[in-house]
Amino acid sequence: MHRLKPEFTVEIHTIVGAGNFREGEAVAMIDYGVAPENLDAGAVVLPGTTGEVAAIVQCCRAHGVPLVTHGGRTGLVGGGMSKSGELVLSTARLNRILHLCPVERVVVVEAGVTLQALQVAAAEHRLEPGIDLPSRGSATIGGMTSTNAGGISAFRSGVMRHRILGLEAVLADGSVYSDLTRVVKNAAGYDLKHLFVGAEGTLGVITRIAVKLEPQPLATATVLFGLASVDAALETVRRGLDAEYGHLRAAEAVWHSYFRLTSSHHHWSAADYATDHPVNLLMTLGGADETALQSELARIYEDVVAVHPDTSAVIAFSGAQEADLWRLREDTDLIYRQHPGAPSYDVSIPLSQVASYLERCLTDLKAIDAALDPYVFGHLADGNLHIVLNSTGGDIPAEKARAVEEAIYRGIGELGGSFSAEHGIGAKRVAPLSALSNPAKLALMHRIKGALDAPALLNPGKVLGAGRI
Template structure:
């Protein structure tokens, strides 16, 4: 039911499906300045313009304000879409008229950073780079890093169970969170702000909210583990004849006595050709003529010793794979240039607007065969398909971006996802499910898992108001096993 037209200026622009009385009440909670209605031209939509589809953005400043807003929305039956840095790639924060976007942008305080405990207590809107800089003052780091560090927020990273380049060593976000606070669908607040690693006091319920993408509650604060930062780092780029050779090199680097492996990033030939060309990158004694490249980073006590370790690694891998080539960054400028070759993935989308992307995890022993299989399968469907493949090789996370504009035939998803679960992998490594990958989850997940997920959702969000249309299908799948080995119906 729609309330009468309000006297307050601006509310007449609100979508008709949202009661004016609700907006009046929300404004009373957060203040008029923090309730934005209309086109919101001053707000960056992030990776998807549909993120701002609701046309209403409320920005609370405290957990109490978040809880009050959620209680009001529950009372009026209006869905809430929580948003952080809007960096997601699977439509996990898209919104539409009739919903309200709840932005955590104002909840951006680092409340406590303890160098002795090696912990940080942060609000959900804290940007990863801000936490990195604050921790660095104490020679600490969050233990997790990703290319969107300048805009991704802690709440969003918790909600998507973000991974990044250091996951092979430090785990994903689930392994970095000690304690958590979240607002539930009825406006009650779950608090478990534990600051210790050892905690065997009953069910560890915080894990319900990590990776739930805001469908079970809104993460408002978190306690994160911090790790010591190495005094020095060094980076090298290797050209290798195969994935097998790259995995051999990673194993050698993990066994290093001098440095600690911090990153092992894979760049297939088509990807590095594109990024190197876009950045005008070249080195006189390093040709881009190998089928595969591996970007390695070491951390340790002295930069000179780390570079010497790379020289030793180069000699060791040459004995096994004589075709190997390599280059070690001799300065911070060269190091940054090498990392741009891996991290500037926007180059793909400038060359191929709206290119479909996929984010899979494959057991290390299966990567070579998997990539060969998908390249053959895609080529059979369309000989013009030349996917860009790159990713976090040490943990088996591959990113695959097609040189084509979507939407694409369902056969492409079949080629990418077929047998992944049987191999022990996953169709979503670190980007989540969102709205784009619901069909893949419904088609590939164990039936009992889906039933349990549905029961948890129904229990914590019985009115389905928390980020609707994400992760779980609105209609439960049939109660049979006929599609257990299927693939998503839509790419």
């Protein structure tokens, strides 16, 4: 095992003080999050200020020690994996909300603040960050910025990149890039904060972020539609966007295999709702008055059923019913309990292509193995589909795994979509990124990495892989 040199660890210790640098057994007590490999470095530093982060980066640079930055360790593609000889920088102590202004509708946080902590603080002023994820309790704003997180509101409020007004980051040379503006309009030179958003810690260490907030609605109402086709579901989404009262807050689709799994596990059923619809669509409206929102959903249903008579609908008439409907979409753990380590994919498809893409893809998967009947669900209003195989991860031979990946990613670039919608590249999607990117884009990514971090000290091997920089 490659250990860090004592003269390096002494320096790190001096920077952050006792208790904020951990090695050996003290690391084993830290929650590794999604992947045990996250903490394989066996050395974790917890700075408490931007100045300490800058000093750590300088120290790493002087000693040639690679640095892997960690937020909530909820990443799904190995962006936080580390190995011995590297140092993990945890943002757990950078957890202060520095500024929260209801007049500006802006919050400035340190990178380690969790999404939930931000949501709770904003809700006191009836505000919300315009982005939401199931892992809100652990995911940090720094991590969500580094991975350009998505979630259910992206069709309406954009992805993380679109929520960020300002940003502070420590560069690979230890200098501090400080651009903590709190305004949406800023045309003062290149907007380089966008380099750090979605770079997964390979171009800088994000320390502070200014996030735009939106007013929270006073009430919400939710409906579940059972529909005969993707096209009918997309038409229904447009009706939701055109709501005459309230506004569309979510439009999540659940295809039949996944719906069967969650509805049967939770013994969910409703009168007049057939459970064998090809597509189920969960829509939530926000607005001022709950009853008026429920009436609007009923009106939309009448419009839909006039065109697509084989449509079912259940409107939630209580918070408990609303939660029951959402659980049919969000209880993805059920998949992994049944198929531990099931390979999952996260693609974005332009809406006009979703139906034909899925038909082609599922046919190809069946041809690889007739038993493959993936769970499909996702954010229909923005074309982001999650496809999870009904297979236990370790059981799939490498050749078959490659064929499956090829079937899922085939043609996505030409269609105008993305093979990695919201999970990022991390360690696990390096090969497809290299294979599927426009050559000029890939070359430019390497040139940018070279310009910002020539020694490749920041999260080495991630995104661009271990090759040329």
